[in-house]
Amino acid sequence: QVQLQESGPGLVKPSETLSLTCTVSGGSISGYYWSWIRQPPGKGLEWIGYIYYSGSTNYNPSLKSRLTISVDTSKNQFSLNLSSVTAADTAVYFCARDLYGDYWGQGTLVTVSS
Amino acid sequence: EIVLTQSPGTLSLSPGERATLSCRASQSVSSNYLAWYQQKPGQAPRLLIYGASSRATGIPDRFSGSGSGTDFTLTISRLEPEDFAVYFCQQYDSSPLTFGGGTKVEIK
Numbered sequence: 001q002v003q004l005q006e007s008g009p010g011l012v013k014p015s016e017t018l019s020l021t022c023t024v025s026g027g028s029i030s031g032y033y034w035s036w037i038r039q040p041p042g043k044g045l046e047w048i049g050y051i052y053y054s055g056s057t058n059y060n061p062s063l064k065s066r067l068t069i070s071v072d073t074s075k076n077q078f079s080l081n082l083s084s085v086t087a088a089d090t091a092v093y094f095c096a097r098d099l100y101g102d103y104w105g106q107g108t109l110v111t112v113s114s
Numbered sequence: 115e116i117v118l119t120q121s122p123g124t125l126s127l128s129p130g131e132r133a134t135l136s137c138r139a140s141q142s143v144s145s146n147y148l149a150w151y152q153q154k155p156g157q158a159p160r161l162l163i164y165g166a167s168s169r170a171t172g173i174p175d176r177f178s179g180s181g182s183g184t185d186f187t188l189t190i191s192r193l194e195p196e197d198f199a200v201y202f203c204q205q206y207d208s209s210p211l212t213f214g215g216g217t218k219v220e221i222k
Contacts, residue, residue, distance in 0.1 A: 045204070
C-alpha cells in the first residue's frame with residue numbers, strides 16, 4: 001500500500017521560504033507524477049504544481065515565480081520550496097501521487113506568522 | 115485556465131436518498147480528464163472517480179460519474195451515513211490544474 005507523508009516546519013516567518021518534503025513508502029517514486037496541493041483553512045483546494053519522477057515540472061502560474069519542486073529518487077522523496085511567503089500562504093499542504101491524486105498524504109498545516 | 119463551477123453549494127438530504135452533484139467547466143475538458151474527490155473534516159481528499167466515470171480502487175458502486183465536454187455529474191445512488199462530506203471535482207486536462215469550489219452534502 002502506497003503511503004505519503006509530508007514533513008517540514010509548521011511555522012514560517014513572513015518573507016522566508018517554506019520548505020516541505022513528501023516521503024513515499026510502499027512503492028517507487030519512479031514512473032509517476034507527484035503533486036503538491038494546498039488548502040487554506042476553511043477553503044477549497046489549490047493545485048500548486050507537479051513533478052515527474054524524471055524531474056520535469058509544471059507549476060501554477062500564480063506561484064511560479066516563488067516555487068521550486070524537486071525530486072530525489074534515491075530517497076523516494078519530492079520537495080516543495082516556496083519563497084517570500086506571506087499570510088496568504090497559510091494552508092494545509094498535501095502531497096499526492098499523479099495528476100489525479102490516487103494517494104494522498106495526511107496534510108501538514110503551515111502557518112505564516114512572525 | 116479552466117474554471118470549474120460546482121452546484122449546488124450545499125445539498126441537504128436524508129440517508130437512503132439519491133445525491134446528484136454537478137461540475138461545469140468553462141471550456142471543454144479533453145479526454146474526460148475529470149476527477150471527483152470526497153473530503154471529510156481534518157482528512158485529505160479521497161479519490162472517488164477519475165477519467166470522468168472510472169471508479170477508483172475500493173470505491174463502492176453507489177458512486178458513479180458521468181458526463182463529457184463541459185458538464186459532469188457525480189451521483190451517489192443511496193446515501194450512507196459515511197457519505198455526508200464535501201465533494202470536489204478537478205480537471206487534469208490542462209495547466210493549471212484546477213478544482214471546483216466544492217459541494218457539501220449534509221444530513222437533512
